[in-house]
Amino acid sequence: MTSASAPHLDFAGSPINQSMTPDQKVELFNQMVRVRRFEQAALKYYNAGKMGGFLHLYIGQESVAVGTLSLCGPNDHNITAYRCHAHALTVGMNMNECMAELFGKSTGCSKGKGGSMHFFAPDKNYWGGHGIVAGQTPLGLGLAYGLKYKGLEGCSLCYLGDGAVNQGAFHESLNIAALFELPVVYIIENNGYSMGTSQKRSSSFRGCLAQRAEGYDMEWDVINGSDIYEVRAKTHIAMERARKEHKPTLLEIDTYRYYGHSVADANAKKYRTPEEIENYKQNHDPITLFRKRLINEGLLTEESADAISKAAADEAAASVKFAEESPAPTIADISTDVYWETDHNTPAAQIGRHFFND
Amino acid sequence: MSRTLTFREAIREGLDEELARDPNVVIMGEEVAQYNGAYKVTEGLWAKWGDKRIVDTPISEAGFIGMGIGASMLGVRPVMELMFWSFHSVAFDQLVNNAACVRYMSGGLINVPIVMRGPANGGNNVGATHCHVPEALFASFPGLKVCVPATPADAKGLIKAAIRDNDPVYFMENVLLYGTTGEVPDPAEGDFVIPLGLADLKRQGSDISLIAHGRSVLHALAAAETLQAEHGISCDVLDLRSIRPLDQDAIIKSVMKTNRAVLIDESKGFGGVSAMVSHIIQENAFDYLDAPIKRVTTIDAPAIYSPHVENEQLPNPRRIVEKVLTIA
Numbered sequence: 001m002t003s004a005s006a007p008h009l010d011f012a013g014s015p016i017n018q019s020m021t022p023d024q025k026v027e028l029f030n031q032m033v034r035v036r037r038f039e040q041a042a043l044k045y046y047n048a049g050k051m052g053g054f055l056h057l058y059i060g061q062e063s064v065a066v067g068t069l070s071l072c073g074p075n076d077h078n079i080t081a082y083r084c085h086a087h088a089l090t091v092g093m094n095m096n097e098c099m100a101e102l103f104g105k106s107t108g109c110s111k112g113k114g115g116s117m118h119f120f121a122p123d124k125n126y127w128g129g130h131g132i133v134a135g136q137t138p139l140g141l142g143l144a145y146g147l148k149y150k151g152l153e154g155c156s157l158c159y160l161g162d163g164a165v166n167q168g169a170f171h172e173s174l175n176i177a178a179l180f181e182l183p184v185v186y187i188i189e190n191n192g193y194s195m196g197t198s199q200k201r202s203s204s205f206r207g208c209l210a211q212r213a214e215g216y217d218m219e220w221d222v223i224n225g226s227d228i229y230e231v232r233a234k235t236h237i238a239m240e241r242a243r244k245e246h247k248p249t250l251l252e253i254d255t256y257r258y259y260g261h262s263v264a265d266a267n268a269k270k271y272r273t274p275e276e277i278e279n280y281k282q283n284h285d286p287i288t289l290f291r292k293r294l295i296n297e298g299l300l301t302e303e304s305a306d307a308i309s310k311a312a313a314d315e316a317a318a319s320v321k322f323a324e325e326s327p328a329p330t331i332a333d334i335s336t337d338v339y340w341e342t343d344h345n346t347p348a349a350q351i352g353r354h355f356f357n358d
Numbered sequence: 359m360s361r362t363l364t365f366r367e368a369i370r371e372g373l374d375e376e377l378a379r380d381p382n383v384v385i386m387g388e389e390v391a392q393y394n395g396a397y398k399v400t401e402g403l404w405a406k407w408g409d410k411r412i413v414d415t416p417i418s419e420a421g422f423i424g425m426g427i428g429a430s431m432l433g434v435r436p437v438m439e440l441m442f443w444s445f446h447s448v449a450f451d452q453l454v455n456n457a458a459c460v461r462y463m464s465g466g467l468i469n470v471p472i473v474m475r476g477p478a479n480g481g482n483n484v485g486a487t488h489c490h491v492p493e494a495l496f497a498s499f500p501g502l503k504v505c506v507p508a509t510p511a512d513a514k515g516l517i518k519a520a521i522r523d524n525d526p527v528y529f530m531e532n533v534l535l536y537g538t539t540g541e542v543p544d545p546a547e548g549d550f551v552i553p554l555g556l557a558d559l560k561r562q563g564s565d566i567s568l569i570a571h572g573r574s575v576l577h578a579l580a581a582a583e584t585l586q587a588e589h590g591i592s593c594d595v596l597d598l599r600s601i602r603p604l605d606q607d608a609i610i611k612s613v614m615k616t617n618r619a620v621l622i623d624e625s626k627g628f629g630g631v632s633a634m635v636s637h638i639i640q641e642n643a644f645d646y647l648d649a650p651i652k653r654v655t656t657i658d659a660p661a662i663y664s665p666h667v668e669n670e671q672l673p674n675p676r677r678i679v680e681k682v683l684t685i686a
Contacts (some may be wrong), residue, residue: 077432111465120464127431128464135451138421142428149384149410149434169451172421179416337466338500340524348523352555352603355500356634 012293014233016071022299028070028228029294029305032062032287034312035086038095041316042085042102046263050324051102053115054262058086061255063286064189065090067231068157068253071239072125075154077143079127079136081161082117083189083257091124095319105326112329113337133194134160134167137186141173144184148246155183155242162252163194163202165209174250178216183242185235188252189225195261196271210252218248225255226284229293256280360511360541366399368510368542369475369531372517373400373437375545377407380435383521386413386426387439387476396441397477397536419449423474427456427526430472437521443478443530444490457526458501473520475529478506479573480624480661480672482533489661491624493571494631496528497602503527504601505554508575510540512599515552523554532573555603559612563592566686567612569635570622571598574654574673578622581678589679591686601631609635610642617648620681622673627655649685654678 011017020028039057046055058065065086069078072091080087088098093109101108102116109119119129127143130136140158147154164170165188177184188209194202203209213220219241223234231253238249258277260268269277281288294300300308335355342349363371376383389396391404391414404412415422419440426436440446446453457470480489497504503525507513513531520527543550560575561582568578575597582593594612598605613619619639623632632653639651657671670677 079428109465110463110467113465114463118463120460120467122431122464122467127428127468128460130456132451132455135424135455138424138452139428139431139456141421142425142430142434143432144428145425146429146432146434149429150432168448169420169424172416172418173424175416176418176421176425337462337464339503340461340466340469340471343466344524346524348519348553348555351553351605352600353606354555354603 009230011227011229011233014229016232016236017229025294025299028066029287029290029300030308030312031066031090032228032290033309034315035062035066035089036287037309037312037316038089038098038319039085041320042099043263045320051116052104054264055102055116056083056262057257057259058083060258060280060285061189061191061225062086063228063231063290064187064225064253064255067228068187068235071232071236072157073154075147075152076157076239077125077127077147077154078157078159079140079143080129080159081133081136081164082129082131083161084117084119084129087126087159088119088121088129091121091126093119093121093124093126095315096322099319100323100326103323103326104328105323106329106333107322107326111333111337134164134170136160137164137170137173140186141177141182141184144177144182144242145180147183153243155185155239157185157187159187159189161194162188162190162192162199162209165212166203174213174216174218177248178218181246182248183246184248185238185242186248186250187235188250189255190252191255191257193261193271196265196267198271208252210250213250218250220250220252223251223253225253226286226289228286228290256284359544359547361544362539363510363542364536365510365513365538366397366536368514369399369517370401370403371542371545372514374403374406376518376521377403377411382433382435383437384411384413384434385437385439386415386422388415388417388441390414390439395439397533399536400439419445420452423449424452424456426472427452427470430470431468435471435521437473437475440474440476442488443476443492444488446492453496454499458499461501469524470526471524472526473517473529474526475517476531477533478530479532479534480656481668483663483665483668485663486660491530493530493601494625494629494634497631501526503554503603504530505599506530506572506601507599508535508572508597510538511542512552512558514542515550516554516599518551519554522551527554530572535573552599554600555605556600557605557608558597558599559594559608560597561593561595563594563616565592565616566618566620566682567594567596567616568620568622568678569596569598569609569612571601571631572624574622574624577673577675577678580675581682584675584679585682589683591682606638606642609638613639613643614646617646618686619651620678620685621651621653622678623653623655624673625655626658627653628658630655652681652685654681
């Protein structure tokens with residue numbers, strides 16, 4: 001946690017934070033709490049055997065998605081990897097459609113066809129939810145390309161984990177981003193571990209991971225993820241650089257996850273010490289710190305903060321009920337959403353055999 | 359009035375017409391712009407359309423193909439050239455996990471209207487790394503469409519259909535066809551588009567069906583001439599043109615007429631396009647067959663370099679004639 005231990009600067013006074021209304025600040029807290037309560041409910045029912053596959057929890061990292069996405073306007077797009085629930089909820093997807101997707105129900109955001117790693121909401125500029133490490137990094141580049149091609153002033157936020165920085169597709173993307181001057185902000189959510197391998201055992205670097213951007217003549221910065229004001233202040237600078245100058249940036253946000261790589265990570269408590277996890281919870285938790293901050297600013301009380309937390313837990317519980325009561329996809333549903341042309345029954349869909357079943 | 363064009367000119371004309379029709383069409387790839395294309399398919403397009411529409415990329419197939427997929431999600435329609443389809447291997451995650459699966463995983467919220475095109479063939483002595491013919495490989499992924507034209511007219515008509523299609527279409531050409539010529543309808547006579555999924559009976563016959571795609575169609579036509587002249591065997595030559603969607607009706611109709619089939623396929627024998635076609639024939643026309651279905655495929659080894667024998671590793675007219683004579 002390099003920057004967490006660095007001299008503390010107060011980013012509350014940054015223009016982008018000062019410009020927030022009290023309600024907007026409380027909403028940041030509310031969003032982070034909603035993400036955490038949603039995932040806590042998901043964990044409970046995952047452990048109860050109600051879901052298949054993997055469940056990659058974001059708990060501990062909430063300030064990253066909530067802080068950065070709070071800066072987005074109508075022409076800003078975003079895309080992430082498989083730890084994608086926080087981004088989904090923050091862009092405005094509701095808990096029901098997200099929980100139902102985890103339960104594999106037809107009311108899920110992807111009709112039960114994507115699962116935990118594959119949430120999407122193109123109508124909210126959210127392009128997933130991608131399962132292959134760094135596989136989304138060229139796609140994030142493409143969103144930026146599309147914005148620039150169409151002459152829109154906006155940027156692409158492309159999230160990746162610290163384990164993704166050693167994939168070739170990511171480096172190809174950095175080169176093209178700088179070469180073509182594309183409005184993309186790559187955000188490394190550095191939780192210190194690529195699955196069970198620590199950053200020191202997986203990456204060779206000088207200073208920090210983001211400094212690799214220098215090799216591509218690209219701007220970079222490191223952010224203390226436990227402070228949502230800092231997340232917003234520094235990310236805003238990068239987003240403005242993208243929107244106004246078509247210049248990419250590589251950001252590294254230091255953060256931490258309390259749970260394993262996924263819930264199925266059997267070694268989650270073996271490759272790091274209980275003291276390390278406890279230290280983060282006690283001293284760096286972004287929700288706890290922001291709660292204290294807003295109480296000090298007079299925008300929250302202990303009671304109103306608890307009420308927000310209770311409402312989020314109730315919303316999550318209701319989403320579980322919705323998911324449990326929702327219908328599963330049918331066998332016929334397996335064969336839809338494969339081709340746009342067949343889904344729309346176009347003239348092209350009438351010609352030739354598209355599916356090869358028994 | 360049709361004109362005689364080369365295969366590469368026909369593709370270029372199709373690209374040019376689609377660039378004019380839709381401002382969202384962008385051609386991207388290595389050396390496609392200022393160099394005029396490694397195989398000159400895009401020659402002159404950069405001079406005509408400029409930097410925005412014709413884009414040179416670094417040698418970063420995963421990077422630029424993924425970029426094109428991402429851009430297509432926002433409504434850009436990239437037509438991306440792989441200098442060789444063999445280079446698909448360094449972009450496989452983008453070509454399969456992203457292009458083929460994102461529509462499905464999003465429950466139909468997203469579509470990926472890209473075209474990937476470039477040469478995929480053996481026969482020009484460039485060794486195993488440059489000779490992959492991945493049409494069967496990519497046709498095995500639901501979500502993708504694959505076509506393989508054999509003539510200039512088909513190449514033009516199909517590239518235009520591919521660009522207009524709202525799903526990802528992987529378009530496989532052949533270096534050895536680029537210089538071949540054929541009649542192509544004049545643009546003044548109207549928009550010339552050939553839909554995907556429609557095979558073309560290139561020669562009418564009665565004794566046996568030769569079913570092929572790509573350059574193998576030309577070999578089949580040459581073999582059919584020999585078989586007629588020297589053996590009195592009359593061949594149907596069916597050009598699949600499109601691998602997925604596949605014109606199953608045309609395959610069955612031809613076999614029901616001739617009662618015999620030899621499938622010619624530059625794939626290797628294990629799991630090639632012809633393996634699927636063979637299955638379709640036995641399932642739908644079993645009672646019409648008077649002989650086992652036979653195939654002429656590429657000899658099952660990585661592509662040999664040696665110019666002395668590479669043509670014998672590939673399907674060729676002599677091998678087709680020999681195979682036909684075993685059952686007809």
